[in-house]
Amino acid sequence: MLVVLLVLPVANASTPQQHKDYPQGVSSISPGSDLWREVRQRDLPISGITQVQGVESGVLINADGDRWARFRIENPVRYAPIVLLVVVAILVLFYALRGKVGIEGGLSGRMVKRFTDYERVVHWTLALLFLFLALTGLILLLGRTLLIPLFGHQVFSLLASASKESHNLVGPIFLVSLIMMVVSFARRNIYEKGDLTWLLKGGGFIGKSHVSGGFFNMGEKSWYWMVILIGLAISISGLILVSPNFGQGRVIMAISHVVHVLGAVILIAVSLGHMYMGSIGTEGSIEAMKSGYVDINWVEAHHDRWAQQVKENDEVLTAEEFARLHGRIPESTDNATGQS
Amino acid sequence: MIEYLIKGPLWYFSLAVFCIGVLWQLARIIFAAAKTDLSVARGSASGGAWRNVFSRFVPHREIAPRIRLQVIGGYMFHLGLFALLFFAAPHVHFLENHLLGFGWTPMPHWAFIVAAQFAFFGLILLWLRRMLNAVSRLISTTDDHIAAILTFVVMLTGCLALGQGFHALNLLHLFTVELLMIYFPFSCLMHAFTFIPSRAFTGAWFGRRGIDA
Numbered sequence: 001m002l003v004v005l006l007v008l009p010v011a012n013a014s015t016p017q018q019h020k021d022y023p024q025g026v027s028s029i030s031p032g033s034d035l036w037r038e039v040r041q042r043d044l045p046i047s048g049i050t051q052v053q054g055v056e057s058g059v060l061i062n063a064d065g066d067r068w069a070r071f072r073i074e075n076p077v078r079y080a081p082i083v084l085l086v087v088v089a090i091l092v093l094f095y096a097l098r099g100k101v102g103i104e105g106g107l108s109g110r111m112v113k114r115f116t117d118y119e120r121v122v123h124w125t126l127a128l129l130f131l132f133l134a135l136t137g138l139i140l141l142l143g144r145t146l147l148i149p150l151f152g153h154q155v156f157s158l159l160a161s162a163s164k165e166s167h168n169l170v171g172p173i174f175l176v177s178l179i180m181m182v183v184s185f186a187r188r189n190i191y192e193k194g195d196l197t198w199l200l201k202g203g204g205f206i207g208k209s210h211v212s213g214g215f216f217n218m219g220e221k222s223w224y225w226m227v228i229l230i231g232l233a234i235s236i237s238g239l240i241l242v243s244p245n246f247g248q249g250r251v252i253m254a255i256s257h258v259v260h261v262l263g264a265v266i267l268i269a270v271s272l273g274h275m276y277m278g279s280i281g282t283e284g285s286i287e288a289m290k291s292g293y294v295d296i297n298w299v300e301a302h303h304d305r306w307a308q309q310v311k312e313n314d315e316v317l318t319a320e321e322f323a324r325l326h327g328r329i330p331e332s333t334d335n336a337t338g339q340s
Numbered sequence: 341m342i343e344y345l346i347k348g349p350l351w352y353f354s355l356a357v358f359c360i361g362v363l364w365q366l367a368r369i370i371f372a373a374a375k376t377d378l379s380v381a382r383g384s385a386s387g388g389a390w391r392n393v394f395s396r397f398v399p400h401r402e403i404a405p406r407i408r409l410q411v412i413g414g415y416m417f418h419l420g421l422f423a424l425l426f427f428a429a430p431h432v433h434f435l436e437n438h439l440l441g442f443g444w445t446p447m448p449h450w451a452f453i454v455a456a457q458f459a460f461f462g463l464i465l466l467w468l469r470r471m472l473n474a475v476s477r478l479i480s481t482t483d484d485h486i487a488a489i490l491t492f493v494v495m496l497t498g499c500l501a502l503g504q505g506f507h508a509l510n511l512l513h514l515f516t517v518e519l520l521m522i523y524f525p526f527s528c529l530m531h532a533f534t535f536i537p538s539r540a541f542t543g544a545w546f547g548r549r550g551i552d553a
Contacts, residue, residue: 118409121468128464158506165502169453173461291474327478 036061056249068254076261077145080138087269091276101282103301109319111293112310120289122184126177126227132170134268136163141261168242175235182228188215189224194305214305223274227267234263293322343507346515351438354518361525362533369534381548388547389540396539409469417462421495423447423455430504456499463492487529490520 040063047058056062115123139147140163147156195218201211203219211217216224237256240248248256278285284298296316299307310316323329399411425431429446436443447455467488470476494516501509524530531538546553 117469117473120472121409121465124468124472125461125464128468158508161503161505162500162509166496166499169456169499169502170460173457173464176461292472326474 055247059250062250064250064254068250068257072257072261076258076265077142080261080265081142081146083265083269084272087272091272091281095276095281100280103283103295103297105297107284107295108297109322110296111291111317111319111322112296112299112307112315113292113317114288114294114299115292117292119184120292122177122180123289126174126181129170129174129177130267130271133167133174134264134271136167136170137264138268139163140167171235171238171242174231175239178228178231178235185224186228189221191218191221195221212305213303215303217303223270226270230263230267233259234267237263291326293317343511346511346518350518351514354521355439358521358524362530365525365530366533369537377548379549382550383547385544385548388551389544392543392546393536393539409465413462413465413469415462416458417466420455420457420459420462421491424452424459424495424498428452428455456495460495460499463488463495467492481528483527486523487527490516490523491529494520 039061047056048060050058052058139159143156143160143163147159151159192214194212194214198211198213198218203211203217237260240246240256241253241260244253278289282302284295287298288294296307296310299310317325399407404411427447429449429452432443432446446452470480470484470488494513497509497513497516501513504510520529
């Protein structure tokens, strides 16, 4: 129970000396309401003295809380679904107009190793955790306005409880996988000469000329640093929110909430583009994170400088060598050796 | 009705299948007809058994760098799950009230959360590695995948029910646990009971033949 000894000017306002015109003993229906209104609305500092030890325990009523709640409802809750729907609409429109970005000459079947098993495990760990956190986070952010009308209060309260608990538990694992991502990929994502050209040509989407790229192109590098930097901001703000007992006050919590929500919405929106480009948007891309290998024609189309390196180092596998590596023996070899 | 089913008949059925199934599987292994080894012993069988039981906790130096992910993920998952299963407060109370009649001091809530995070992270790493490595994927059976997914689902429903405020979430967790208990004796999950005897058997065989492995 909060025990606060506030030195309030309103206390004096209610003394008989200042209300000589009023007869003694007249009471209002709710005498407390005037007091609390004064506490909330006066311009003086609202922190008092209390025996309770704790951050902001002297604050009887946090008037900023209302402003924060209004901000949350009027901005992130209102605009987040609009932003996400606009991104989805753009991707659908882009696919309808442009279709899948193909490779000139098609896939050759000759493969080049792009990612190790460990790198792909790190990628998919981060991706799975991100998707889970995005889903549970959106339920918490938008559930009150979007899900209650659909499922009612009872189902939403159950969903919200499940989402909150699992979101808080999985969040710190996301931070660890983010650090693993930094260790595994940072060196190859440092910007280099030629990256700006890629950006100026819109990654090949503006005009029809080929855009030169290394192991990672400028778009991939920018997405990577976005994931790392915004991911760190989301993780740190999330840790501040999930551990309120480390001395942070309401203002820091409110700022953390804004950073957390804003960062998450940006990352979810851009990740939709990443998922599109990495799967149905570009021919041959998904193979990089499925098997760890990519077609040499895909490499030449999107990463020509890296293609030159792998050819010089004789790192291109034939279709048969690739099939053997993955336990898929080509039919011609089966017949020749008599294997079943 | 559903609550009665999950907390009543299904719980007792799954418990019976688990206990009888595990005992039957262990008995099958113990009483399996083994050929008498007529060779002259070159070393101590019991020494080899003990050595193998403990030495296999650490990977061989030659292969350690190549299986670092599996070792780290494996320890994270198994130690995390062990701590969760036997020292998480809700589990200790459940075991005390529904099974054993006595309890012990559970771990604090923060340790419970850390253990759950270790178990989750370890399982995700291991399962992804199984799916993404060409050789692991080839040698993995349907049973391996069902066991991993079922374990993950049990942990996930437990995680969803962490708030302890909704009876439906607790029931969902208990239901998935019951499914796991029914599946357990007939799957690769039996390694929880067989990994020590298996190591001891192999170690004894090696020890008797004087193989230093």
